[in-house]
Amino acid sequence: MIGRLIRKLERFAPLSPEERGALQSLPVKLSEFARGEVIVPQGSVQQESAIVAAGFTCRFKILSDGTRQIVSLQVPGDFVDLHAFVLKPIDHAVAALSQARIARVPHLALEQMLERHPRLARSLMWDMAVDGATTREWLAIMGCRSAYQQLAHLFCELYFRVDWAGLIEDHGFEFPMTQEELADACGLSTVHVNRSLQALRKERLIVLENRRLTIPQINDLVTAAEFDPAYLHLLE
Amino acid sequence: MIGRLIRKLERFAPLSPEERGALQSLPVKLSEFARGEVIVPQGSVQQESAIVAAGFTCRFKILSDGTRQIVSLQVPGDFVDLHAFVLKPIDHAVAALSQARIARVPHLALEQMLERHPRLARSLMWDMAVDGATTREWLAIMGCRSAYQQLAHLFCELYFRVDWAGLIEDHGFEFPMTQEELADACGLSTVHVNRSLQALRKERLIVLENRRLTIPQINDLVTAAEFDPAYLHLLE
DNA sequence: CGTCATATTGACTTTAGTCAATAGAAGTGG
């Protein structure tokens, strides 16, 4: 489980055996969450950060008028709220989008790890930085693109990330989000999401049924979304 | 100049005299940029990060179809691209919104500082985390709010940040952004920005003339924007 | 079988975008 995280952090810089060992020996508490369950409440002060071991999660904000905006998605191997290490209270909530297995690392343990292995701080900063780049990409897409392209972009991003996590089978993967959740992620209404999905289906760019998303020709979807995966920093 | 940064980082945690000294003795190169000048090109690999000493800057992304999205603003004391320390190449550009004085710190110097003062890494992580929280707030506002509220929210955020930097005079401050730039920041058209500004003016919530923004009653604008400054982490 | 969540559809409204013209304002070179 931490192995996934190590593999991810090594996209930034190779780790020494000691550093890998320190990460491996982080004390983690594993727990299961049902789809829809809140993992971290908005505005709470966390003493631990969560890593996704299995399933999908999202970060979201509830605004004062009750509307919800999903601001990011996590796939297995992702830190859900590494920034909660330093950001207290936290400005958003976290919930499970599917049945999910979550590993929690106490901030105290992170602190001690960084004392012994200060260079790991840069790896964690990199993880936070990629996270920030992803949020910026979402912001840019939301500001500049049509609903159709926003959805296409979201599916492309997920496809690449899930693929990197080794979870693509037969051009597709388990995809738990409802149209309402897609709407909350893209800042759209459910009705408009529904119609935009139909357009994507008609173009045969996606197959979305039984909570499974298949993208027969990812290149076609990439073209439609004008998607450039550089911001994900998946590989050198 | 670095004093401003130190004051900001101490919002997270007090620094030891040695840590303050280390920050103070960071080698910085000062340079001036004219309004509109690009400070950091999109996709470039930077060997230094920039701090705003005077003036305003913005981060922005140019999408493949040429449209521009401004994804954040910086006021004096802000790191413009601290994440460029670990994120290479950088996913966005940086430009001056006004005449601006910029201090650049080599990444090598940051690296050496962190080796000697590893606890400073957490302060830098905090700076990155607040930055991330701000981007999330923009995303949520863009996804959930009307043009009128988006602009009101942006003005509130700027007012609080400029105020914290000690640059508010007579309820206002020098505000260099054109309506086109506001449109790029909010994901709107210039025409719609123009009309929304007129609505804000009619409500007497803002006075915007001669490149100066005055907010006679900040509380009224906060109410109109449903603005909550918590995400800025300005004070305990 | 009935209930609840989710998805789909139609009809209509609203917000925001586009295009185009005009008006100011600001700088620039002569």
Place this chain on the structure above:
DNA sequence: CCACTTCTATTGACTAAAGTCAATATGACG
């Protein structure tokens, strides 16, 4: 200092994208 260009702001008329409301289907599940 003035004529000229170039930004920037404003306005009107029209279009298009997306939201709202409401009804209906579909499907999972106890």
